[in-house]
């Protein structure tokens with residue numbers, strides 16, 4: 508059974524874009540129908556243009572569609588990827604989540620499988636808290652949280668974060684990091700498939 512996966516990211520400097528792209532590729536290779544989507548930029552255009560790196564990422568990812576509530580209805584599973592900002596999700600991602608009231612009220616998010624990834628400058632700069640803030644919202648939706656847990660040796664090799672893959676800024680995307688993202692993505696698809704089969 509083909510699973511419809513929405514990989515939804517926000518990225519200012521490209522890290523979460525790279526993570527989301529990797530996850531999307533792993534999911535496609537596993538046979539999922541994948542939409543790679545980004546949370547709409549909410550920062551003023553002059554602020555984005557004022558930072559060379561931010562502007563470059565915005566231009567490089569201009570071809571990627573902004574996520575809409577319809578994508579959430581379409582998908583069986585959601586994989587979020589978003590930077591840690593002052594210990595929580597970047598506001599661009601929260602702005603999107605805050606548009607979901609109408610479909611939440613219609614029960615359209617119920618039993619969707621949800622997993623999350625993040626990145627931060629510091630290993631203890633709020634990575635777990637950012638992931639948990641995704642899961643708190645997912646619980647409100649009636650979605651099913653699918654964290655990686657300690658289900659595979661790959662999780663231990665990238666810092667041992669059972670809440671979701673988290674990337675510490677400046678570290679390379681090693682084979683271990685990619686393996687951890689793959690484990691999380693495939694586990695999400697596996698649980699989404701079980702949920703869909705039982706629906």
Ligand SMILES: Cc1cc2nc3c(=O)[nH]c(=O)nc-3n(C[C@H](O)[C@H](O)[C@H](O)COP(=O)(O)O)c2cc1C
Pocket residue numbers: 517518519520521522523524589590591592593594595625626627628629630631632633676
């Ligand atoms: C406004 C702002 C707040 C940030 N807050 C944190 C933080 O609380 N903890 C941390 O470790 N890193 C923090 N960072 C670093 C970001 O997490 C880092 O730039 C991000 O993970 C890069 O992801 P991206 O390349 O996908 O944009 C912050 C960065 C910015 C610009």
